[in-house]
Amino acid sequence: MKIKTYAESKQQHADNLKQSIVEAAAMILQEEGPEAVTIRRVADKMECSTKIIYNLFNNKDGLIKLLYIEGCNVLATSFKSVSKQENMENYLRDLCETYWDFSRNNRGYYQLMFGGAFHDFKPGDESIHATNTALQQFIEIITEAIEEGLIMEDDPLQVVRVIWASLHGVIHLYLGGHIQSIETAKCLYDTTVTNLIRTYLRKYT
């Protein structure tokens, strides 16, 4: 059995602590929303001073970045629980529904990731990569559909982005209070999904 050096042990302790801090922040995020995620609140929950957090993360953005990745993992997990279907239309609908449900069930994560809740956080390369990983299942099915000739496009990523942007538009207008009721928003979402499927799966039928 390999013995950990002192430095390694220290590093592991730091990593564990870091993860605990992220989890504490995630709890606050989901229970009380993005505004409640402050360094002091997280430090209180961890029963430590703010200095420790600043020792492990450069600044608040460093913590937000990990929360972003955590959110991507949640989204990715949701997508992975969608069972593949023979019928491409149903499969696509399920994936869209999963994205919609994610925004509803993880409002805090959604606002942090895509809602711009932390206005001085901009996703860097790492965040973008995590996002693409989360959307991978989406990208794969579109790639497949293109290969099977079901979709007349050449760039799957572009197609996914069009779908993503449309769904996000509805969700974000709702979260911003521009769509007043959830029923109206859901109705808009349904129409949008139907339109997208019509556009991409039946373009030349």
Next chain:
Amino acid sequence: MKIKTYAESKQQHADNLKQSIVEAAAMILQEEGPEAVTIRRVADKMECSTKIIYNLFNNKDGLIKLLYIEGCNVLATSFKSVSKQENMENYLRDLCETYWDFSRNNRGYYQLMFGGAFHDFKPGDESIHATNTALQQFIEIITEAIEEGLIMEDDPLQVVRVIWASLHGVIHLYLGGHIQSIETAKCLYDTTVTNLIRTYLRKYT
């Protein structure tokens, strides 16, 4: 000629002052972005203390609300400069392009109105009404298209919202840094508009 009473005169002075404050805030918003719009900055520009602003507006949200309405007016003016066209598709494209240009040329207003830049501002009835007024030209053309049988839907507002949400989705993902280059975003926008027109103007051709 009607003589203004003292109270009226005072009221007018208050109204003028209020308008000047909104304009000062609007200048800061457009030149330096939403983060720069603080009560103290506005007070500095007006060369007065913050108290005056709080006397005229209940709180910062009161000022933001007027900026929101101002932004709606800018958007409405942009739409009004779009000349009507016989060809419905071209007309629709022009209106979409105008919305896109608004987000590019008035980034500050866009972030304030639809980007959620001020996270504790939620549009109330007045703001919603101003938004609908700004989008009225859009609503009218869709209503017309429905009446002429060019679009197979019954609720024009619903159609406009679907279009609005789709465009907003692209713009907001770009502003949030999830679409990295403006070229990619423009490309996404073009595809989205084409899809929307296909969907609504050629549904049964």
Next chain:
DNA sequence: TCTAAATAGAAACGATGTTTCTGTTAAGGA
């Protein structure tokens, strides 16, 4: 054991939205 380096907690700094305190200014009646 002693010195030096790392670290953690409390306090402080600058900025924010907002309120309070205080002095000045203006209004209206005697």
Next chain:
DNA sequence: TCCTTAACAGAAACATCGTTTCTATTTAGA
């Protein structure tokens, strides 16, 4: 005209935020 009273404006204060500094303690290595 003068005096009282109410409106108002400016400065300072308060609570909170992200972040830094200061100081004391703990720890590492010689």
